[in-house]
Amino acid sequence: MSSTISPLALPFPDLPPVAGVTLRVARARYKTWDRCDLTYAELSPGTVTAGVLTQSRCPSPEVEWCRKALTLGQARALVVNAGNSNAFTGSRGRAAVEAIAARAARHLGCQPSDVFVASTGVIGVPLPIDKAEAGLDAAFTAEPCDWRAATETIGTTDTFPKAATTAAIVDGRRVTLVGIIKGSGMIAPDMATMLGFVFTDAAVEPAFLQAALAAANAASFSCITVDGDTSTSDTVLAFATGAAGTAPLTEDSDGADAFRAALADLCRQLALLVVRDGEGATKLIEVQITGAESDRSAHRVAMSIANSPLVKTAIAGEDANWGRVVMAVGKAGEPAERDKLSIRFGNTQVAREGLAVEGFDEAPVATHLKGQEIEIGADLGLGEGSATVWTCDLTHGYISINADYRS
């Protein structure tokens, strides 16, 4: 964890245990630091899994491993390494992932494909197998730990630990969902650059869990951006232990909608926490597009605004520079007509149908921009498509963090 906490940080929430999930952490010493950097989550037999993974064409071997293992839909363990992403390390990187999976499988008496692995940190240095194995052995015999310790252990440049919880009534019983997440830079479209893990004691059929996670992802992790940079290691995995004793959920179950909604809510909470920890962030920006030709088009326009360095620096400067919003709408490459475009900051319309609103009240705009949560709205006036995405401002803090970072 970094020493300077984001001004947008939220306190760590109270999190209930999730039956069937046992967490342990250990020191693998992937870097010369005195902190736990290996997280080991043991999952009860019968745990079902689903996942969404980076769309990078140069994914880490962990991502390739998970993509393959996900086709089987079951899990007994999750191992997360912090400090070394193991990406772009060729056969040596693959060997490290295989060694970790084999060792955990031997410990649990399961198949290596039941073991999921994720790593985050520097690219290009093979994960040292000896450190991983020693760390894993230490984790096997460590005392179980709480969510907070696990969340802190998966973090790297994060400035605060990020987790959330929710619940749903399924099959007449309350099921719990808890998610932990890390990430603050290299956060981008398609999927946020981060590692996120969701655990629930609900019983869920793999196909439904995958569909529900994909839908939740589309409205959460795929709607955030810090810097437009997509990592080689993006991973979100969901694990359903079934320990609540409910009947396995399918899309036709009575509780399907409730579970879907709870999972979507949880992912949205987690995604917003990542933006709140965006490198150098001082303001959380919500971009709302309406009136686009389609939802997909609206999403692209929203991302064009959310990724614009000029919009993000204007918000950092508390400057109601709606001209830069016009620019970002215009460059998105999506249908837009200047003379139908309206823009607002907070609740104040500043431009309507291609023109500045004459004499709009600047006081509420100035007050809104001085706050920590900024809303930019743009109505394209063309159709019914809408989208909401989240980003943060671009500040000197981002430059300091990334121009001084040691590779």
Place this chain on the structure above:
Amino acid sequence: MSSTISPLALPFPDLPPVAGVTLRVARARYKTWDRCDLTYAELSPGTVTAGVLTQSRCPSPEVEWCRKALTLGQARALVVNAGNSNAFTGSRGRAAVEAIAARAARHLGCQPSDVFVASTGVIGVPLPIDKAEAGLDAAFTAEPCDWRAATETIGTTDTFPKAATTAAIVDGRRVTLVGIIKGSGMIAPDMATMLGFVFTDAAVEPAFLQAALAAANAASFSCITVDGDTSTSDTVLAFATGAAGTAPLTEDSDGADAFRAALADLCRQLALLVVRDGEGATKLIEVQITGAESDRSAHRVAMSIANSPLVKTAIAGEDANWGRVVMAVGKAGEPAERDKLSIRFGNTQVAREGLAVEGFDEAPVATHLKGQEIEIGADLGLGEGSATVWTCDLTHGYISINADYRS
């Protein structure tokens, strides 16, 4: 002009006159500043024109005016306003452009469509017609000025005046080309955010001038990026007065290749000057992609690297962080295979076929990164496609300029 000159600035070149072009500048006082901010170039009768304009869906009325006037292919005057882009100003903005064109046409006894107008500056404030007309009247009676005065007058946040020249032998005679350009922020793919004007005394058929300019643009202005933000006002216009007395060039003329090459060279010089004046830039970065499936694919991968905040901050920090280059290749959405990817900084291979080069010599890399001109090479190992693009590093200077800019 800004007071802090870019460390990458080049001295203003010696520029020859171009027969048929007369430059004048005046104070329209679009902002409360004591400088000339209106440039008026009078072009001799018979001048042929071509142009490339922003692909923004929210273009300024100037861009719309030029797009329409370009269909006729002839020009008698160019008027450039600095300090107010007149973009997103609806019918009032259109009226201002029409008023300027009408006034210059009356002065010259030509059609309004022979008058080209470009404006740069704040978005959303209609260009004041009274100031434009008074400024234009002052320009009509001003003494002719030199290239440097005109170049300084079209500038806004530029830190140094940017111009270039070249020549070609056409039809047995030497023809001269001179270009002036402004722009340092909002510089992005598709076309750089800037106003650029090329003048030549060659005689050129409109269709050939347009084709030659489009080709030159594809390898110059479309290959630079400062911040990935595309302006609503991007404009490059070429004017061929024919005053050299050569036969009008067509694509079948003997001199066609020489003219094409000279125009391409000039545009490349101008484009690189814009990157050298990139907001906050301390290093000029050339990204060379080889081995892509196609040139188009290579261009997209190159732009993904050139627009990556993480790559640009790493270069600012003189950090050989090739992992971020891998990330940027991976996120480009183009065909790429990790295990065929090789990366170099300067002449030093740092990664080859998906792996760090063991024990590569770090000294020449460190020396290269300490310089002002940085070369990043990536070979995708897939095909014959290649592309080169230019960008600059991302520094505290960019944030200072853009978070403090007053809208």
